[in-house]
Amino acid sequence: MKILRFENITKIFNSRSSLKALDNITLEIESGDFVNIIGRSGSGKSTLLKISAGILTPTSGEIELDGENLANKSDSELSRIRNYKIGFIPQGASVLPNLTIIENVILPAILWEHGGDITGYAMILLEKFGIANLANSYPSEVSGGELRRALIARALINHPKIILADEPTSNLDSESSQNILQIFSRLNSQENVTLLLVSHDLDTLKFGKRVFEMNDGILTQKSVL
């Protein structure tokens, strides 16, 4: 079953000079897939991820998420799709600093009032990632690696169709990086979570079922595991 489908996606940023960030990208991601896109900074991989999450709109081309075309969607519809179908992990420590770790994790479920034992499920996720003891800590009180694990828990809280992770290992030491990548790997292999990961970190090359390289907005497949 197709979860994400790009067809001839081009993105041009119109600032002082037109910059083609994505050039005619076509890609399909099936349920349970683990796609890893590597590329240097400015190659267009984060743009691709943001277009996948409906944060940016493409200049041309078509994008479908779980059978829904993202073009011409209202703000409310795009917000619902982001909340229900996407687990987005942006670069850096994108959290609400005045909420505790557990509150940050359950935040997406609160925004659209998902029912059920949200806090219980959040605790299960935190336990799974070895940070249950930090549930009531504030983001400023935990390490970068711990916070990144909390962000993964947050991305999973609404049982999304796909996890989109932008540079999930940036600014982490090598041990924490490996730890995070192993979590992704386990989620994919053991729980069949669909993943699209972009990174400039070459250490991520050994993770993912399919690895692509992004270079000046052009996507090329490097390997299939």
Add this chain to the structure above:
Amino acid sequence: MLSISKIAKRNIQRKPLRSFCLILTVMLLSSFVFIGSVLNVSLSDGAVSLANRLGADVMIVPSSYRFSQVEGIILTGKPSSFYLPDNALEEVQKLDLGIEKISPQTFLASFKMSCCSYPVQLIGIDYDSDFIIKHWLGKILSQKLREGELIIGNNIASDVGEYLRFFGQDLKVAGKLEKTGMAFDSSVFVDRATIEKLAYESERISAKRLHDSSSRNSVIMLKLKSGHDPEAAAMEINRVLGSRGIQAIFSKSFVNNMSQSLVFVSRAITLSLAVIWFLAVIIIGLLFALSISERRLEMGTLRYLGATRAKLTRIMLSEVLMISSYGAILGIFLGALVIPVINSRVIEALRLPFLLSSIQFMISAAIISGAFAILTGMLAALIPVLRAGRVEINDMLSEV
């Protein structure tokens, strides 16, 4: 459990100094609106009360008293003993003025009394001819005021059934008036026979005559028949009897004169409120704009997690609503503490009748002032909040 309001509450707690400044601004606005509205209405009620209670079209007083002195005695002035020349009442009655009712009053200032920290104004009324005071005394007295009895103003520290001693005479308190906002609050009312007796005792104790003449009339109140002009009547009295030491005052001139002062005070209050409102809007707007610009990344986070523009606006407005509500409630408490102090000082400072509004009005004023302050807070924050809601998610996240 986490909720939108809890997120807003945490945001308030996160920056205590900024939140304090915002709450303080709304608090000051709310208290000023509350105090200002009560002050305005109390002064206005005081004026209405005065107009109603004066009741006469023309007042005749000794010509040695200037208008402002008479006004002072009637409104807020110190107790005085003053008397018209002999036969003033009879001479006025002879004039063809279209008099419907005419009644004299006697003013006598007491010595310092144990009941009060100041001398008391004793007012003797002619119960048979009176058409002003009897009317509202009647509301608290079922029968005619008898010799040896008195009615006390609201500020006099005594109760019905007790005795007060004036010039060596024990007089029984037959009733106590509601607050009038005028000098009547510190006055005592007796009948004609009692005031005569007290005046006699006053002269005996002080060994000094109150007045050269035998008249005990201080003021003569006139009510004219319908169709007769009070101003013309006052001018006629002054023309004919002015040389006899009598002057007539057109009663409405009190109210007119007072109205000018009221308009001035009311305008000053309104202007102050407008300035405070404007400053509050600017301060709240700027502080919120600053707060929002610092939290762009957090807003971007909420947006990519699924918050719609409307929900993001709701979260921010919840924060404004909470801050404004805290400020408004504190402002009303502050106002409630300040109003009693104003009540006791305002007559002194403004020399205007002040009738503190009813508790019902004050509750309504508190609710309206609070709502107004909350609305102002929301309005001031609306522009930065709406502007923030329009920012694209990618721009919010650009700091990442």
